[in-house]
Amino acid sequence: MAHAETDAKPITTRHQALGWLRQMLLIRRFEERSAMLYQQGKIGGFCHLYSGQEAVAVGSIGVLREDDYVITAYRDHGHALARGMDPEAGMAEMLGKAAGCSKGKGGSMHFFDAEKGFLGGHAIVGSHIPLAAGVAFAIKYRGGDQVCLCFFGDGAMDQGSLHETFNMASLWKLPVIYIVENNYMSMGTQLHRHSCLLDLTIRGGTAYGIPGVAVDGNDVEAVAATTREAIARARSGDGPTFIEARTYRFRGHSMSDPMKYRTREEAEKARERDPIILYESQLKERGWIDEPGIEQMHEAVKAEIDEAIEFAIQAPEPPVEDLYEDITVAPHIPQE
């Protein structure tokens, strides 16, 4: 197993680094405000927040090309925003409004943005893992050199769909990169209680002849560097890579979680490795931003999310007639 260490050496430009910091802040703010809107009853249904895991989505999606694809599970707001989704479209979706990225019909778990190659938002654990292989198969079949980045949680490691897919993805050398966001918790079940091995690179990599790499999932540049290598492999026809990004979720599994499975000390300790604070200090050390610059960025992000919320609140509900639209999509059958 290779292990990408946290490395203080910049792997990117100042411009891109500041962009990554801003995206992580945007995601954090989006999530924290969503929690408040949920408590006010403005957001309904299930809602899973991404706070604490931002460096995984931002670092990996940040090194993709525009024509690549991203697919994820239900904890999806961060990935969508990292892929460039307009926060207004995201927030409107949270509030079930017609201007939402899924026309207000998908909600928190079903963000989608086809134009940006963001293919969801999937609620059934492990269900999108075969879909990612399908996307990668289509890329290869058409002779393209794009890749598909697929995210899921450590709980999904136990789904049969993952193991069937990994075998085929490896055998057929599909251009897919699987990233398990190991936050050590599958709802309220900790990793050591649901996984026979704690090193997931063995279960997801070695077992299938796929290179498996563990990375510090709270270090945005380590994630970016690791994903970049995986992308190069996939583009050159060498097949999938399995990345285990080790991270932690700060909030509960969903909005109704008493969190009895972890101690307050454990959660507080995890915040010492907050990916945003880590990156802020790294960039300050490099002289790429100073304290007033960081404050300005926080203010700008706050204003952007405030605007998105205002937009979402004012936006109209989908009309009732729309209930019977978008239920199924006619298949695209190529004409001879």
Ligand SMILES: Cc1ncc(C[n+]2csc(CCOP(=O)(O)OP(=O)(O)O)c2C)c(N)n1
């Ligand atoms: C097939 C299936 N079984 C059970 C559930 C209920 N469920 C929702 S989330 C979850 C835990 C998944 O945890 P993990 O994959 O680690 O992702 P995380 O929540 O940490 O992002 C479960 C069991 C589901 N959605 N789908």
